[in-house]
Amino acid sequence: MTLPSVLVVGPGPASAVVAATLARRGMEVALVGPVPAAGTDESALVAAVREEGVEVRLGTALIGYLELDTHVEAELSDGRVENFDAVISPARRSDGGRVIALSAVSADDALSWANALVLPER
Numbered sequence: 001m002t003l004p005s006v007l008v009v010g011p012g013p014a015s016a017v018v019a020a021t022l023a024r025r026g027m028e029v030a031l032v033g034p035v036p037a038a039g040t041d042e043s044a045l046v047a048a049v050r051e052e053g054v055e056v057r058l059g060t061a062l063i064g065y066l067e068l069d070t071h072v073e074a075e076l077s078d079g080r081v082e083n084f085d086a087v088i089s090p091a092r093r094s095d096g097g098r099v100i101a102l103s104a105v106s107a108d109d110a111l112s113w114a115n116a117l118v119l120p121e122r
Contacts, residue, residue, distance in 0.1 A: 009089035016045035
C-alpha cells in the first residue's frame with residue numbers, strides 16, 4: 001500500500017502544524033515555500049517540521065495545480081511537476097476536491113479535511 005502524499009504550501013504556523021501532524025500520522029509530506037529569515041518563528045517552525053520527517057523544500061513555490069480524479073498534479077517553481085493525494089495551501093482556494101485553503105479555517109479543520117481526503121476508509 002502506498003502512503004498518502006500531501007504537499008503543504010508555506011512555512012507559516014498553520015502550514016507547519018498541519019505538515020508535522022500529517023507526517024506523525026504516517027503520511028509522506030512535502031513543505032514548500034519561501035526561505036524564512038534566520039532567527040524568526042517561521043525558521044524555528046521549519047526546523048521542527050523537518051524533525052518530524054517532513055521533506056522541506058524552501059525556495060520553492062507552488063505555481064499551479066490540476067485536480068484530477070485520482071490525484072493533484074502540482075507544478076513547482078523548480079520546474080518539477082509532481083503528483084500528490086492532496087495539496088494544502090493558505091493562498092490557493094478550492095470549493096472541494098483535494099486542494100484546501102487554510103486561511104479561512106483553523107488548523108484543526110484543515111487536518112480533518114486532509115485526513116478525510118487522503119486516508120483510506122476503515
